[in-house]
Amino acid sequence: MSDPAALDSDTSAGAHGEALETTASPGVQKHGDKNLHGAAEKGFVATDNRGVSLIQFDPEAERKLRNKLDYMVVPTVSILYLFCFIDRANVxxxxxxxLEKDLGMEGNDYNKLLSIFYISYILFEIPSNLCCKCLGPGWFIPTISLGFGIASLGTAFVHDLPSACGVRFVLGIFEAGMLPGISYYLSxxxxxxxxxxxxxxxxVMAPLAGAFGGLLASGILTLDHFGSLHSWRMIFGIEGIITIGISLFAFATLTDRPExxxxxxxxxxxxxxxxxxxxRVGQTLVLDVMNRKKLWLGFCNPMIQAxxxxxxxNNITVQGLAFFAPTIVSSIYPTASTIRKQLYTVPPYAVGAVFEVLFPLMSWRFDRRQIFLIATAPLTMLGYILFLASDEPRVRYAATFFTAINCFAVGSLSNAQASAQVVSDTARSMGIATNIMYGNIGGLIATWSYLSWDGPDYPIGNGLNLAASSLILILATAGLLWMKWDNKRRDKLDVDEKLRGLTPEQVGSLEWKHPGWRWKP
Incomplete structure (x- = not known):
């Protein structure tokens, strides 16, 4: 239910944006909220100068809407991302x-093949998300999904390392927009x-892709052939065709925005x-017009950078697992068959998938993200300590579970945190893209974390991952303390005095520099 008194009690709202309309509309009266339609209209602010909502919503109406969104919005993008990750990690x-024998690869050629993907992936990360905002996610996400499905299919027909690298570079261009695009879309x-x-x-489709990808690959490899394709080529061919089909379906099912x-x-x-x-403090539009100032403030936001x-x-660990889990398992169980090795990669991913959902679920209930980012580090650290300290196969296989339990949850938590620390839609598109661009720099590092001459124990790769997870614990804790300190500093500011003389457009462009803004831990 709305609280009309909330509007009357805030006399400063009209100074920096239109007051919400008080005329009832038939559709709004079902929620008992005379101001709901006004809050949805262009030109009206929905918060006071301190970021406090001017409207109170009917919890039951919100619950029903949220359930409908969960059924209609989330499934399509989840399935698309599942095959996005499969098409990336099936190498x-x-x-x-x-693969290596047929393409004549030697030494660290495999690492080169992985790296070329991340070069295009990193370069196109921010441009892709800005295109997603301009074109609309409803068209952009299915389009790039179709693109990386075709690229994955093309991998089945390469015959040497240069052509494989070329296809992987194209795959990186199309996949660059998926994670930031879907994250921005859901916001x-x-x-x-x-x-x-x-x-x-x-x-969660990332760890499920590891589990399902291993099962799917082992199943595909039981076939004698698929058309003219044999052995590893069938993996790229069949999975690429599935992705293409799902992408075409997404053009009809993905809705661009609530309107x-x-x-x-x-x-x-x-x-x-x-x-x-x-x-969104000081905003008169949900989908604002892109401008350079908001883009810059979205990029240089201190909590976005942290x-x-x-x-x-985190991505050093996640992508390292995605690309090298089969190799790690092979070093633990060298005498197992190829299909059995594929199947050994499944259980750690399945456990990781459970915690990928559990941590964000608790984050939703407590409306906190930073404390859960902190909590992801210790078990990951323990896993890599076990890798380094023991050469017992059972212990090292158990270590893969410890690393998988928490590391996948950071993806959703960090993107939610990036979204929470900005104000406007423009800054959000930039902030999420920046977060994921940095993450994929970690992915590029991961491609060189497990080197051929470092096996079978891989002390360099495991040591690097231990250092990375330890730094996550330190940085996430420092970020939480800094947010609390800066919020206390902002509490002492005279908000109305700081905003005096500014136009609504100027107020709407302040982003995290708005005196009424508070960091969301």
Missing amino acids: GNARLAG RWYRRSELAFRLSLFI TARWLTQEEKDLAIARVKSE TAFIFLL
């Missing part, structure tokens, strides 16, 4: 099935507290827009 499964629909869990519902959702009533559209707007560096460190 590890193909390696066990004879159009969900509140700050809700976002981490919804992000986890699609990012264009045919499956929402007008009242539900207003509620969806107003909910998001009520957390969170992005945490994601960089």
Whole structure:
């Protein structure tokens, strides 16, 4: 239910944005909220100068809307991301099935093949997300999905290392926009507290891709051939065709934003827009016009930079597992068959998938992200300590579970934290893209963390991952303490005095420099 007194008690709201309209509309009266439609309209602010929402929402109406969003928005992007990650990481499964021998690869050629993907992936990260904002996620995400499906299919027909590197470079261009694009897309629909869990519902596809990818690859390898394709080529061919089919389906099912959702009533559209707007201090638009100042403030936001560096460190572990889990398992069980080695990679990913959802679920319930980023580090550290300290196969296989338990959860938590630490839609598109660009620099480092001459114990790779997870613990803790300190400093500011004389447009462009802004730990 709305609280009309909240509007009347805030006399400063009109100084920096239009007051919310008080005329009831038929659709809004179902929620008992005369101001809901006004909050959804362009030109109206939905918070006071201190970032406090001017509207109170009916919890039951929100619950029903949230359930509808969960059913209609999340499944399509989750399935797309599942095959995005499979198409990226299936090179590890193909390696066990004879990829290196057939392409004449030697020494660290495999690492070169992995690295070329990350070069294009990093370069196109931010441009892709800005294109996603301009073109709309409803068209952009299926388009790039179709692109990387075709690129994955093309990998089945390469015959030497240069051609394989060329296809992997193209694959990186298309996949660059997936993780930031979907994260940004979901931020159009969900509140700050809700976002981490919804992000986890699609990012959980990364560990599931490791598990499902191993099962799928082992199943594919039982075939004699697929058309003219044999052995490892069948993995890329079949999985690429599946991705193409799902992408074509997504063009019809992915809704761009609440206003264009045919499956929402007008009242539900207003509620969806107003909910998001009520957390954005000084904003008169949910989907604002892109400008350079907001883009820059989204990039140089101190908590975006800190969170992005945490994601960089985390991705060294996540991508290292994705690309080298089959190799690590092979070193632990050298006499096992190829299919059995593929199957050994499945259980650690399955355990990781459970915690990928569990941590963000708790984050949603407590509306906290930073403390859970801190909590992901200790077990990952323990896993790599076991790798370094023991050469017993059972201990080292157990260590893969410890590393997988927590490391995958950082993806959804860090992207939710990046989204929570910005104000406008423009800054959010830049902030999320920056976070993921840094993360993929970590992925590039991961491609050189397990070197051929370092096996079978890989002390360099395991030591690097231990150092990275230890730094996550330190940086995440420091970030939490800094946010609390800066919020206390901001509490002492005279907000109205700081904003006096500024136009609504100037106030809306302040981002995290707005005196009423508070960091969201």
